[in-house]
Amino acid sequence: NAGVTQTPKFQVLKTGQSMTLQCAQDMNHNSMYWYRQDPGMGLRLIYYSASEGTTDKGEVPNGYNVSRLNKREFSLRLESAAPSQTSVYFCASRPRGEGGTDTQYFGPGTRLTVL
Amino acid sequence: RKEVEQDPGPFNVPEGATVAFNCTYSNSASQSFFWYRQDCRKEPKLLMSVYSSGNEDGRFTAQLNRASQYISLLIRDSKLSDSATYLCVVTGGSYIPTFGRGTSLIVHP
Numbered sequence: 587n588a589g590v591t592q593t594p595k596f597q598v599l600k601t602g603q604s605m606t607l608q609c610a611q612d613m614n615h616n617s618m619y620w621y622r623q624d625p626g627m628g629l630r631l632i633y634y635s636a637s638e639g640t641t642d643k644g645e646v647p648n649g650y651n652v653s654r655l656n657k658r659e660f661s662l663r664l665e666s667a668a669p670s671q672t673s674v675y676f677c678a679s680r681p682r683g684e685g686g687t688d689t690q691y692f693g694p695g696t697r698l699t700v701l
Numbered sequence: 702r703k704e705v706e707q708d709p710g711p712f713n714v715p716e717g718a719t720v721a722f723n724c725t726y727s728n729s730a731s732q733s734f735f736w737y738r739q740d741c742r743k744e745p746k747l748l749m750s751v752y753s754s755g756n757e758d759g760r761f762t763a764q765l766n767r768a769s770q771y772i773s774l775l776i777r778d779s780k781l782s783d784s785a786t787y788l789c790v791v792t793g794g795s796y797i798p799t800f801g802r803g804t805s806l807i808v809h810p
Contacts, residue, residue, distance in 0.1 A: 617796070621800075626709075626802065627802065628788070628800045628801060628802035628803060629745070629788070629800040630800075631797065631798070634797070644797070676744055676745070680796070682796070689735060689747045689750065690747075690798065691747075692744035692745050692746070693744060694743070694744050695742075695743075695744055
């Protein structure tokens with residue numbers, strides 16, 4: 587199993603450009619999550635999906651959209667990138683949907699710089 | 702007040718030392734508690750879950766104090782390889798996890 591994979595690993599954008607971050611998991615997990623991590627700020631939840639076909643906003647959703655394409659894939663789109671979106675983005679998955687106490691598995695991250 | 706608070710450190714300790722971190726949480730209805738480890742520029746990885754009765758995994762011991770709303774992580778006989786950032790994670794009933802900002806540990810020779 588590859589676990590949780592993310593592409594690309596690195597990306598540099600100009601202000602106003604758009605891009606989609608891809609995330610896939612091969613563990614048949616129900617829940618998937620997108621976080622951003624900034625220095626001194628910890629991990630902040632952008633969006634999550636408790637099951638295929640559902641998505642919900644997290645703590646910092648502004649400027650982002652998501653798609654749960656199928657059970658395996660959960661993408662994050664920046665429609666018009668801004669320098670404030672420079673960050674490290676992590677995707678995570680979890681076996682269960684709503685509720686439960688099992689833990690998350692993280693992808694390796696995408697390092698995004700917006701100039 | 703932030704929902705999950707940790708001392709950012711860094712905690713700078715010699716090899717072989719015992720070190721303890723605390724994490725406080727504000728939501729008394731929180732249900733699940735975890736410690737994750739994150740190495741520099743890497744993804745977080747689960748270190749251990751924290752149970753009401755406390756739990757131990759080798760040199761690592763985690764405790765939960767619901768009355769005072771904090772969890773702790775004790776590392777005995779510190780190794781150089783323990784140098785990392787330790788993240789406290791607290792979840793509610795719908796499993797929306799809240800991460801602390803992390804505590805940095807540096808173990809030196």
